[in-house]
Amino acid sequence: MTKELEHQFVTELENNQNIVHKVCTLYTNDRDAHNDLFQEITIQLWKAYPKFRGESKFSTWMYRVALNTAITLYRKSKRTLKTYDYDSVIFRITADEYDPTQEEQLKLMYQAVKQLGDIEKALVFLYLEDKDYREISETLGISEVNARVKMNRIKKKLRTILNP
Structure with a gap:
């Protein structure tokens, strides 16, 4: 991958990383699994980026790769998923x-x-x-x-x- 292509990828990923975090939240139950899935999605995006033709928006393509990666990993590890109590979830909402x-x-x-x-x-x-x-x-x-x-x-x- 050329430096220019690498720079474009990093910029797009930084601008759209909230998509990946939301997918990770939907398909994982704890912080470690979230971080692992985030890393795996990033790797898959990196591998696939040279094939991105720009026929759709980057975010649309990113959703597709992220969701496909999450679904594939979720199906593979479905039997070993950890669960947690929703009361332990920390919501970042200001007091008012x-x-x-x-x-x-x-x-x-x-x-x-x-x-x-x-x-x-x-x-x-x-x-x-x-x-x-x-x-x-x-x-x-x-x-x-x-x-x-x-x-x-x-x-x-x-x-x-x-x-x-």
Whole structure:
């Protein structure tokens, strides 16, 4: 990889690393697993970057690589995943913005989303990131219509999980 290509990659990664952190949060249960997944996604992005043709936005391509890497690793290690108590999660909310009801709702939503399948989690994640169905379909490699149908089914499934 040339120095210029290396510099472009590092710049893009720094500008979009929040995408990788969000994927890691969705597919891991503790800080060590998060850091390991972040490192693995970064390695996969690095390996694939010379093949990035720029036909889509970098962030769309990054979502796809990150989600595919996370799903692959999650499936491989599904039996050995560590779990933790959601009460131990540290939320960085300033005192004047703190709302215990909202925090509890977020915990419940994360618990519900973690019960979904791999692709369903990815779809919810992109949907909550305000991606339109065109970008979701490009990222996940499914049709726009399929993305809409799946999202409607996921919404029903989440309602069932949250309101048994």
